[in-house]
Amino acid sequence: MQDEPTPIELTKSVSDFLRNDIAPLISGHQAFKLRVAVNILDLVTRQLTREEGSDAAEVERLRGLLGVDGSVTDLNRALAERIAKGEVDLATPGLAEHLWATTMDKLAVDQPNYASYKRELSRGG
Amino acid sequence: MIEAELSRSVARWCPGATGVAGVARLSGGASQETWRFDIAHPDGVIGAILRRSPKGYGAAPTRAAGLAAEAQLMQLAYEAGVPSPRVMHVLVPDDDLGTGFVMQRVEGETIARKILRDDEFAAARPLLARQIGGVLAKLHRLPLDKLPELRSRDASQEIAEFERDYRSLDWPKPVFELALRWLRDHDPGPAAETTLVHGDFRNGNLIIGADGVRAVLDWELAHLGDPMEDLGWVCVNSWRFGEIDKPVGGFGSREELFAGYESAGRKVDPSRVKFWEVMGTLRWGIMCGGMMQRFREGPDHSMERAMIGRRASETEIDLLRLLAPRGS
Numbered sequence: 127m128q129d130e131p132t133p134i135e136l137t138k139s140v141s142d143f144l145r146n147d148i149a150p151l152i153s154g155h156q157a158f159k160l161r162v163a164v165n166i167l168d169l170v171t172r173q174l175t176r177e178e179g180s181d182a183a184e185v186e187r188l189r190g191l192l193g194v195d196g197s198v199t200d201l202n203r204a205l206a207e208r209i210a211k212g213e214v215d216l217a218t219p220g221l222a223e224h225l226w227a228t229t230m231d232k233l234a235v236d237q238p239n240y241a242s243y244k245r246e247l248s249r250g251g
Numbered sequence: 252m253i254e255a256e257l258s259r260s261v262a263r264w265c266p267g268a269t270g271v272a273g274v275a276r277l278s279g280g281a282s283q284e285t286w287r288f289d290i291a292h293p294d295g296v297i298g299a300i301l302r303r304s305p306k307g308y309g310a311a312p313t314r315a316a317g318l319a320a321e322a323q324l325m326q327l328a329y330e331a332g333v334p335s336p337r338v339m340h341v342l343v344p345d346d347d348l349g350t351g352f353v354m355q356r357v358e359g360e361t362i363a364r365k366i367l368r369d370d371e372f373a374a375a376r377p378l379l380a381r382q383i384g385g386v387l388a389k390l391h392r393l394p395l396d397k398l399p400e401l402r403s404r405d406a407s408q409e410i411a412e413f414e415r416d417y418r419s420l421d422w423p424k425p426v427f428e429l430a431l432r433w434l435r436d437h438d439p440g441p442a443a444e445t446t447l448v449h450g451d452f453r454n455g456n457l458i459i460g461a462d463g464v465r466a467v468l469d470w471e472l473a474h475l476g477d478p479m480e481d482l483g484w485v486c487v488n489s490w491r492f493g494e495i496d497k498p499v500g501g502f503g504s505r506e507e508l509f510a511g512y513e514s515a516g517r518k519v520d521p522s523r524v525k526f527w528e529v530m531g532t533l534r535w536g537i538m539c540g541g542m543m544q545r546f547r548e549g550p551d552h553s554m555e556r557a558m559i560g561r562r563a564s565e566t567e568i569d570l571l572r573l574l575a576p577r578g579s
Contacts, residue, residue, distance in 0.1 A: 159554065162554045162555055166557070166558060169558075202423050205423075206425050206428045209428035209432060210428045210431070210432070215432065216429070216575055225425060225429070225575065226577065228425075229426060229571055232564040232567065233565070233568055237564065240568070241491075241494075241495045242488060243568055245495065246572075246577070
Protein backbone atom coordinates (compact mmCIF):
# COMPACT_ATOMS: atom_id res chain seq x y z
CA MET A 127 0.00 0.00 0.00
CA GLN A 128 1.37 3.38 -1.06
CA ASP A 129 1.45 6.41 1.17
CA GLU A 130 -0.73 9.45 0.91
CA PRO A 131 -1.66 12.01 -0.45
CA THR A 132 -3.40 9.95 -3.12
CA PRO A 133 -2.71 10.39 -6.84
CA ILE A 134 -6.05 12.20 -7.13
CA GLU A 135 -5.03 14.72 -4.48
CA LEU A 136 -1.60 15.19 -6.10
CA THR A 137 -2.80 15.79 -9.66
CA LYS A 138 -5.46 18.12 -8.34
CA SER A 139 -2.87 20.20 -6.48
CA VAL A 140 -0.75 20.60 -9.63
CA SER A 141 -3.81 21.52 -11.67
CA ASP A 142 -4.87 24.13 -9.10
CA PHE A 143 -1.35 25.62 -9.08
CA LEU A 144 -1.21 25.93 -12.88
CA ARG A 145 -4.70 27.36 -13.09
CA ASN A 146 -4.47 29.85 -10.24
CA ASP A 147 -0.80 30.88 -10.15
CA ILE A 148 0.62 30.38 -13.66
CA ALA A 149 -2.30 31.01 -16.04
CA PRO A 150 -2.62 34.72 -15.11
CA LEU A 151 1.07 35.27 -15.95
CA ILE A 152 1.14 34.07 -19.55
CA SER A 153 -0.72 34.76 -22.81
CA GLY A 154 -1.01 33.74 -26.45
CA HIS A 155 0.04 30.29 -27.60
CA GLN A 156 1.65 29.45 -24.26
CA ALA A 157 -1.63 30.21 -22.50
CA PHE A 158 -3.45 27.94 -24.95
CA LYS A 159 -0.96 25.13 -24.28
CA LEU A 160 -1.36 25.64 -20.53
CA ARG A 161 -5.13 25.28 -20.82
CA VAL A 162 -4.61 21.98 -22.64
CA ALA A 163 -2.23 20.86 -19.88
CA VAL A 164 -4.74 21.73 -17.16
CA ASN A 165 -7.47 19.90 -19.09
CA ILE A 166 -5.26 16.81 -19.23
CA LEU A 167 -4.65 16.87 -15.48
CA ASP A 168 -8.37 17.28 -14.85
CA LEU A 169 -9.10 14.32 -17.14
CA VAL A 170 -6.55 12.19 -15.28
CA THR A 171 -8.13 13.20 -11.97
CA ARG A 172 -11.59 12.21 -13.23
CA GLN A 173 -10.26 8.88 -14.48
CA LEU A 174 -8.49 8.12 -11.19
CA THR A 175 -11.73 8.93 -9.37
CA ARG A 176 -14.08 6.86 -11.50
CA GLU A 177 -12.20 4.13 -13.34
CA GLU A 178 -12.23 1.43 -10.68
CA GLY A 179 -15.99 1.57 -10.23
CA SER A 180 -16.89 1.91 -13.90
CA ASP A 181 -14.53 -0.89 -15.00
CA ALA A 182 -15.99 -3.26 -12.39
CA ALA A 183 -19.52 -2.55 -13.58
CA GLU A 184 -18.44 -2.91 -17.23
CA VAL A 185 -16.81 -6.30 -16.56
CA GLU A 186 -19.96 -7.45 -14.76
CA ARG A 187 -22.14 -6.53 -17.77
CA LEU A 188 -19.69 -8.05 -20.26
CA ARG A 189 -19.59 -11.36 -18.34
CA GLY A 190 -23.36 -11.47 -18.49
CA LEU A 191 -23.45 -10.68 -22.22
CA LEU A 192 -20.62 -12.97 -23.33
CA GLY A 193 -20.80 -15.79 -20.79
CA VAL A 194 -17.01 -15.72 -20.32
CA ASP A 195 -14.62 -14.15 -17.84
CA GLY A 196 -11.55 -11.99 -18.34
CA SER A 197 -10.03 -8.55 -17.92
CA VAL A 198 -11.93 -5.48 -19.09
CA THR A 199 -9.59 -5.28 -22.13
CA ASP A 200 -10.02 -8.97 -23.05
CA LEU A 201 -13.78 -8.81 -22.71
CA ASN A 202 -14.00 -5.67 -24.86
CA ARG A 203 -11.92 -7.37 -27.52
CA ALA A 204 -14.22 -10.41 -27.37
CA LEU A 205 -17.35 -8.25 -27.69
CA ALA A 206 -15.86 -6.33 -30.61
CA GLU A 207 -15.13 -9.64 -32.39
CA ARG A 208 -18.64 -10.98 -31.81
CA ILE A 209 -20.21 -7.81 -33.18
CA ALA A 210 -17.88 -7.93 -36.20
CA LYS A 211 -18.94 -11.53 -36.87
CA GLY A 212 -22.61 -10.64 -36.53
CA GLU A 213 -23.09 -12.98 -33.54
CA VAL A 214 -24.19 -10.09 -31.36
CA ASP A 215 -26.21 -7.07 -32.50
CA LEU A 216 -28.70 -4.49 -31.30
CA ALA A 217 -31.38 -7.21 -31.13
CA THR A 218 -29.27 -9.01 -28.50
CA PRO A 219 -30.85 -8.36 -25.09
CA GLY A 220 -28.67 -6.04 -23.03
CA LEU A 221 -26.27 -4.96 -25.78
CA ALA A 222 -27.66 -1.45 -26.35
CA GLU A 223 -27.93 -0.86 -22.59
CA HIS A 224 -24.34 -2.06 -22.11
CA LEU A 225 -22.93 0.17 -24.87
CA TRP A 226 -24.85 3.17 -23.56
CA ALA A 227 -23.67 2.64 -19.97
CA THR A 228 -20.06 2.12 -21.06
CA THR A 229 -20.07 5.14 -23.35
CA MET A 230 -21.61 7.38 -20.70
CA ASP A 231 -18.86 6.29 -18.27
CA LYS A 232 -16.22 7.20 -20.87
CA LEU A 233 -17.68 10.63 -21.58
CA ALA A 234 -17.84 11.33 -17.83
CA VAL A 235 -14.04 11.10 -17.90
CA ASP A 236 -13.15 12.32 -21.41
CA GLN A 237 -15.54 15.20 -22.15
CA PRO A 238 -18.17 15.84 -19.45
CA ASN A 239 -19.08 19.12 -21.18
CA TYR A 240 -19.84 17.50 -24.54
CA ALA A 241 -23.36 18.58 -25.49
CA SER A 242 -24.57 15.10 -26.54
CA TYR A 243 -23.42 13.71 -23.18
CA LYS A 244 -25.15 16.44 -21.20
CA ARG A 245 -28.36 15.83 -23.17
CA GLU A 246 -28.24 12.07 -22.48
CA LEU A 247 -27.37 12.66 -18.84
CA SER A 248 -30.50 14.79 -18.48
CA ARG A 249 -32.52 11.74 -19.60
CA GLY A 250 -31.31 10.04 -16.43
CA GLY A 251 -27.79 8.77 -17.22
CA MET B 252 11.56 33.78 -43.69
CA ILE B 253 10.21 33.73 -47.21
CA GLU B 254 9.70 37.47 -47.71
CA ALA B 255 12.48 37.89 -50.29
CA GLU B 256 11.25 34.95 -52.41
CA LEU B 257 7.66 36.22 -52.21
CA SER B 258 8.73 39.74 -53.27
CA ARG B 259 10.57 38.38 -56.32
CA SER B 260 7.63 36.10 -57.14
CA VAL B 261 4.87 38.77 -57.04
CA ALA B 262 7.02 41.13 -59.15
CA ARG B 263 6.79 38.55 -61.97
CA TRP B 264 3.02 37.92 -62.04
CA CYS B 265 1.38 40.93 -60.39
CA PRO B 266 1.98 43.96 -62.64
CA GLY B 267 2.78 47.10 -60.64
CA ALA B 268 3.49 45.25 -57.38
CA THR B 269 6.29 46.90 -55.45
CA GLY B 270 6.88 44.27 -52.77
CA VAL B 271 5.28 42.32 -49.94
CA ALA B 272 4.67 43.07 -46.27
CA GLY B 273 3.15 41.48 -43.18
CA VAL B 274 4.29 37.94 -44.03
CA ALA B 275 3.07 35.58 -41.28
CA ARG B 276 2.69 31.80 -41.00
CA LEU B 277 -0.89 30.81 -40.17
CA SER B 278 -1.03 27.06 -39.74
CA GLY B 279 -0.31 23.66 -41.10
CA GLY B 280 1.97 20.74 -40.46
CA ALA B 281 5.46 20.07 -41.76
CA SER B 282 4.37 19.13 -45.27
CA GLN B 283 1.80 21.86 -45.90
CA GLU B 284 1.94 25.51 -44.83
CA THR B 285 -0.42 28.47 -45.02
CA TRP B 286 0.97 32.03 -44.98
CA ARG B 287 -0.76 35.40 -45.13
CA PHE B 288 0.85 38.48 -46.66
CA ASP B 289 0.05 41.82 -48.30
CA ILE B 290 1.11 42.77 -51.80
CA ALA B 291 2.15 46.44 -51.93
CA HIS B 292 0.64 48.03 -55.00
CA PRO B 293 0.17 51.67 -56.15
CA ASP B 294 -3.61 51.01 -56.47
CA GLY B 295 -3.82 49.76 -52.89
CA VAL B 296 -2.74 46.82 -50.79
CA ILE B 297 -3.84 43.37 -52.02
CA GLY B 298 -4.43 40.78 -49.29
CA ALA B 299 -3.06 37.35 -50.25
CA ILE B 300 -2.67 33.80 -48.93
CA LEU B 301 0.07 31.34 -49.87
CA ARG B 302 -0.60 27.58 -49.60
CA ARG B 303 2.51 25.55 -50.20
CA SER B 304 4.52 22.43 -49.58
CA PRO B 305 8.10 23.52 -48.93
CA LYS B 306 10.84 22.11 -51.12
CA GLY B 307 11.45 18.45 -50.34
CA TYR B 308 7.81 17.83 -49.40
CA GLY B 309 6.47 17.03 -52.86
CA ALA B 310 4.56 13.83 -52.23
CA ALA B 311 0.98 14.26 -51.08
CA PRO B 312 -0.53 11.91 -48.48
CA THR B 313 -2.63 9.15 -50.04
CA ARG B 314 -6.07 10.73 -49.57
CA ALA B 315 -5.02 14.27 -50.52
CA ALA B 316 -5.67 15.64 -53.98
CA GLY B 317 -2.44 17.69 -53.98
CA LEU B 318 -1.97 21.45 -54.08
CA ALA B 319 -2.00 21.74 -57.87
CA ALA B 320 -5.39 20.04 -58.00
CA GLU B 321 -6.60 22.19 -55.11
CA ALA B 322 -5.66 25.38 -56.99
CA GLN B 323 -7.42 24.17 -60.12
CA LEU B 324 -10.59 23.25 -58.17
CA MET B 325 -10.72 26.60 -56.39
CA GLN B 326 -10.35 28.46 -59.65
CA LEU B 327 -13.08 26.35 -61.31
CA ALA B 328 -15.32 26.91 -58.29
CA TYR B 329 -14.66 30.65 -58.41
CA GLU B 330 -15.57 30.79 -62.09
CA ALA B 331 -18.76 28.78 -61.49
CA GLY B 332 -19.95 31.21 -58.82
CA VAL B 333 -19.15 29.03 -55.78
CA PRO B 334 -17.91 31.41 -53.02
CA SER B 335 -14.19 30.86 -53.36
CA PRO B 336 -10.97 32.88 -53.28
CA ARG B 337 -9.58 33.80 -56.71
CA VAL B 338 -6.35 31.92 -57.43
CA MET B 339 -3.73 34.52 -58.35
CA HIS B 340 -0.70 32.40 -59.14
CA VAL B 341 0.36 28.75 -59.20
CA LEU B 342 3.97 28.40 -58.02
CA VAL B 343 6.63 27.58 -60.60
CA PRO B 344 10.21 26.39 -59.90
CA ASP B 345 11.56 29.94 -60.51
CA ASP B 346 9.58 31.16 -57.48
CA ASP B 347 11.86 29.06 -55.26
CA LEU B 348 8.96 28.57 -52.82
CA GLY B 349 8.21 24.87 -53.28
CA THR B 350 4.87 23.75 -54.77
CA GLY B 351 1.53 25.42 -54.16
CA PHE B 352 -0.37 28.56 -55.06
CA VAL B 353 -1.22 32.13 -54.07
CA MET B 354 -4.85 33.17 -53.66
CA GLN B 355 -6.73 36.33 -52.86
CA ARG B 356 -7.37 36.74 -49.11
CA VAL B 357 -11.08 36.69 -48.23
CA GLU B 358 -11.93 38.57 -45.03
CA GLY B 359 -14.20 36.83 -42.57
CA GLU B 360 -14.24 34.22 -39.81
CA THR B 361 -13.46 30.49 -39.92
CA ILE B 362 -13.49 29.73 -36.18
CA ALA B 363 -16.71 27.77 -35.74
CA ARG B 364 -17.43 28.76 -32.14
CA LYS B 365 -17.17 32.47 -32.97
CA ILE B 366 -19.46 32.07 -35.97
CA LEU B 367 -21.99 30.27 -33.76
CA ARG B 368 -21.85 32.74 -30.83
CA ASP B 369 -20.66 36.23 -31.87
CA ASP B 370 -23.23 38.99 -32.48
CA GLU B 371 -21.49 39.90 -35.72
CA PHE B 372 -22.91 36.74 -37.33
CA ALA B 373 -26.35 36.78 -35.68
CA ALA B 374 -28.10 37.93 -38.87
CA ALA B 375 -26.22 35.44 -41.07
CA ARG B 376 -26.72 32.34 -38.87
CA PRO B 377 -30.39 31.61 -39.71
CA LEU B 378 -29.58 31.85 -43.43
CA LEU B 379 -26.55 29.58 -43.47
CA ALA B 380 -28.11 26.09 -43.65
CA ARG B 381 -30.09 27.00 -46.75
CA GLN B 382 -27.19 28.92 -48.25
CA ILE B 383 -24.88 25.95 -47.75
CA GLY B 384 -27.38 23.80 -49.66
CA GLY B 385 -27.15 26.20 -52.60
CA VAL B 386 -23.35 26.30 -52.47
CA LEU B 387 -23.12 22.50 -52.45
CA ALA B 388 -25.52 22.23 -55.40
CA LYS B 389 -23.26 24.53 -57.44
CA LEU B 390 -20.17 22.66 -56.36
CA HIS B 391 -21.70 19.31 -57.36
CA ARG B 392 -22.49 20.70 -60.78
CA LEU B 393 -18.87 21.54 -61.71
CA PRO B 394 -18.25 19.85 -65.08
CA LEU B 395 -16.41 16.53 -64.64
CA ASP B 396 -14.43 16.96 -67.87
CA LYS B 397 -12.75 20.11 -66.54
CA LEU B 398 -11.66 18.64 -63.18
CA PRO B 399 -8.08 17.68 -62.39
CA GLU B 400 -7.33 14.00 -61.87
CA LEU B 401 -8.96 12.90 -58.59
CA ARG B 402 -9.38 9.61 -56.75
CA SER B 403 -12.80 8.05 -57.06
CA ARG B 404 -14.56 6.52 -54.03
CA ASP B 405 -17.95 4.92 -53.60
CA ALA B 406 -19.58 3.90 -50.33
CA SER B 407 -18.28 0.30 -50.36
CA GLN B 408 -14.70 1.41 -50.96
CA GLU B 409 -14.95 3.94 -48.15
CA ILE B 410 -16.30 1.34 -45.69
CA ALA B 411 -13.44 -1.00 -46.61
CA GLU B 412 -10.86 1.75 -46.23
CA PHE B 413 -12.14 2.89 -42.83
CA GLU B 414 -12.33 -0.69 -41.62
CA ARG B 415 -8.68 -1.18 -42.63
CA ASP B 416 -7.66 2.07 -40.86
CA TYR B 417 -9.58 1.05 -37.75
CA ARG B 418 -8.18 -2.52 -37.62
CA SER B 419 -4.63 -1.20 -38.10
CA LEU B 420 -5.03 0.77 -34.85
CA ASP B 421 -5.64 -2.48 -32.89
CA TRP B 422 -8.05 -0.51 -30.75
CA PRO B 423 -11.10 -2.73 -30.14
CA LYS B 424 -14.19 -0.57 -29.85
CA PRO B 425 -17.56 -2.33 -29.77
CA VAL B 426 -19.40 0.86 -30.83
CA PHE B 427 -17.19 1.27 -33.91
CA GLU B 428 -17.78 -2.41 -34.79
CA LEU B 429 -21.51 -1.82 -34.54
CA ALA B 430 -21.20 1.21 -36.83
CA LEU B 431 -19.16 -0.77 -39.37
CA ARG B 432 -21.85 -3.50 -39.40
CA TRP B 433 -24.57 -0.90 -39.82
CA LEU B 434 -22.71 0.74 -42.70
CA ARG B 435 -22.24 -2.59 -44.50
CA ASP B 436 -25.92 -3.48 -43.96
CA HIS B 437 -27.03 -0.07 -45.27
CA ASP B 438 -24.50 0.37 -48.08
CA PRO B 439 -26.54 2.24 -50.70
CA GLY B 440 -24.27 1.09 -53.54
CA PRO B 441 -22.82 3.39 -56.19
CA ALA B 442 -24.60 6.72 -56.57
CA ALA B 443 -26.94 7.25 -59.52
CA GLU B 444 -24.69 10.13 -60.47
CA THR B 445 -20.99 10.61 -59.76
CA THR B 446 -19.95 14.19 -59.08
CA LEU B 447 -17.13 16.19 -57.57
CA VAL B 448 -17.24 15.77 -53.76
CA HIS B 449 -15.49 18.43 -51.67
CA GLY B 450 -14.71 15.87 -48.97
CA ASP B 451 -14.28 18.24 -46.00
CA PHE B 452 -17.16 20.72 -46.37
CA ARG B 453 -18.03 21.72 -42.78
CA ASN B 454 -18.23 24.51 -40.24
CA GLY B 455 -14.56 25.39 -39.74
CA ASN B 456 -13.61 25.15 -43.41
CA LEU B 457 -15.88 28.01 -44.51
CA ILE B 458 -15.12 31.73 -44.35
CA ILE B 459 -18.25 33.37 -42.98
CA GLY B 460 -19.06 37.08 -42.97
CA ALA B 461 -22.04 39.11 -41.77
CA ASP B 462 -23.66 38.28 -45.14
CA GLY B 463 -23.09 34.51 -44.99
CA VAL B 464 -20.70 32.11 -46.79
CA ARG B 465 -17.83 34.02 -48.40
CA ALA B 466 -15.49 31.19 -49.31
CA VAL B 467 -15.15 27.40 -49.28
CA LEU B 468 -11.66 26.33 -48.18
CA ASP B 469 -9.57 23.18 -47.80
CA TRP B 470 -10.19 21.24 -50.98
CA GLU B 471 -7.43 18.75 -50.24
CA LEU B 472 -9.83 15.82 -49.72
CA ALA B 473 -11.76 16.47 -52.94
CA HIS B 474 -12.62 13.34 -54.93
CA LEU B 475 -15.23 11.88 -57.25
CA GLY B 476 -18.14 10.11 -55.63
CA ASP B 477 -21.65 10.36 -54.20
CA PRO B 478 -22.67 14.03 -53.85
CA MET B 479 -24.75 13.09 -50.77
CA GLU B 480 -21.44 12.51 -48.94
CA ASP B 481 -20.93 16.29 -48.60
CA LEU B 482 -24.49 16.76 -47.25
CA GLY B 483 -23.94 14.02 -44.67
CA TRP B 484 -20.51 15.27 -43.56
CA VAL B 485 -21.72 18.84 -42.97
CA CYS B 486 -24.32 17.35 -40.55
CA VAL B 487 -21.86 15.31 -38.42
CA ASN B 488 -22.40 16.30 -34.79
CA SER B 489 -18.69 17.07 -34.26
CA TRP B 490 -19.11 20.13 -36.54
CA ARG B 491 -22.14 21.49 -34.64
CA PHE B 492 -19.88 22.70 -31.81
CA GLY B 493 -22.49 22.26 -29.10
CA GLU B 494 -25.55 23.39 -31.11
CA ILE B 495 -26.70 19.78 -31.32
CA ASP B 496 -30.29 20.52 -32.34
CA LYS B 497 -29.12 22.31 -35.50
CA PRO B 498 -27.62 19.52 -37.56
CA VAL B 499 -26.17 21.67 -40.37
CA GLY B 500 -22.98 22.96 -38.75
CA GLY B 501 -24.91 24.25 -35.74
CA PHE B 502 -26.67 26.72 -38.07
CA GLY B 503 -29.97 25.13 -39.02
CA SER B 504 -32.06 22.13 -40.01
CA ARG B 505 -31.60 19.40 -42.60
CA GLU B 506 -34.88 20.60 -44.17
CA GLU B 507 -33.33 24.04 -44.82
CA LEU B 508 -30.16 22.45 -46.23
CA PHE B 509 -32.21 20.19 -48.51
CA ALA B 510 -34.46 23.08 -49.61
CA GLY B 511 -31.42 25.18 -50.56
CA TYR B 512 -29.97 22.25 -52.50
CA GLU B 513 -33.18 21.41 -54.33
CA SER B 514 -34.08 25.01 -55.15
CA ALA B 515 -30.74 25.14 -56.96
CA GLY B 516 -32.01 22.32 -59.15
CA ARG B 517 -30.50 19.21 -57.59
CA LYS B 518 -32.15 16.24 -55.91
CA VAL B 519 -31.54 15.12 -52.30
CA ASP B 520 -31.63 11.46 -51.19
CA PRO B 521 -32.18 11.74 -47.41
CA SER B 522 -31.40 8.07 -46.69
CA ARG B 523 -28.02 8.43 -48.41
CA VAL B 524 -27.38 11.64 -46.44
CA LYS B 525 -28.05 9.70 -43.21
CA PHE B 526 -25.71 6.91 -44.36
CA TRP B 527 -22.90 9.43 -44.97
CA GLU B 528 -23.58 11.14 -41.62
CA VAL B 529 -23.01 7.81 -39.84
CA MET B 530 -19.96 7.20 -42.03
CA GLY B 531 -18.65 10.69 -41.28
CA THR B 532 -19.11 10.28 -37.54
CA LEU B 533 -17.14 7.02 -37.63
CA ARG B 534 -14.55 8.62 -39.93
CA TRP B 535 -13.82 11.39 -37.40
CA GLY B 536 -13.69 8.81 -34.59
CA ILE B 537 -11.11 6.73 -36.47
CA MET B 538 -9.15 9.90 -37.23
CA CYS B 539 -9.03 10.58 -33.48
CA GLY B 540 -7.51 7.11 -33.11
CA GLY B 541 -4.97 7.97 -35.78
CA MET B 542 -3.99 11.08 -33.81
CA MET B 543 -3.52 8.94 -30.71
CA GLN B 544 -1.26 6.60 -32.66
CA ARG B 545 0.84 9.46 -34.05
CA PHE B 546 1.15 10.90 -30.56
CA ARG B 547 2.28 7.56 -29.20
CA GLU B 548 4.73 6.74 -31.95
CA GLY B 549 5.98 10.30 -32.52
CA PRO B 550 7.16 12.53 -34.04
CA ASP B 551 4.25 14.72 -32.89
CA HIS B 552 4.31 14.17 -29.14
CA SER B 553 2.11 17.19 -28.41
CA MET B 554 -0.49 17.40 -25.64
CA GLU B 555 -3.08 18.60 -28.18
CA ARG B 556 -2.70 15.48 -30.27
CA ALA B 557 -2.89 13.29 -27.17
CA MET B 558 -6.16 14.94 -26.15
CA ILE B 559 -7.70 14.46 -29.60
CA GLY B 560 -7.30 10.71 -28.98
CA ARG B 561 -9.63 11.19 -26.01
CA ARG B 562 -12.30 12.70 -28.27
CA ALA B 563 -13.08 9.37 -29.96
CA SER B 564 -15.67 8.73 -27.24
CA GLU B 565 -17.57 11.80 -28.49
CA THR B 566 -18.12 10.00 -31.77
CA GLU B 567 -19.17 6.85 -29.89
CA ILE B 568 -22.00 8.65 -28.11
CA ASP B 569 -22.99 10.31 -31.39
CA LEU B 570 -23.00 6.94 -33.17
CA LEU B 571 -25.21 5.51 -30.42
CA ARG B 572 -27.55 8.49 -30.74
CA LEU B 573 -27.81 7.74 -34.47
CA LEU B 574 -28.01 3.94 -34.37
CA ALA B 575 -29.51 3.05 -30.97
CA PRO B 576 -31.37 6.16 -29.82
CA ARG B 577 -32.97 6.01 -26.39
CA GLY B 578 -36.59 7.04 -25.81
CA SER B 579 -37.17 10.79 -26.00
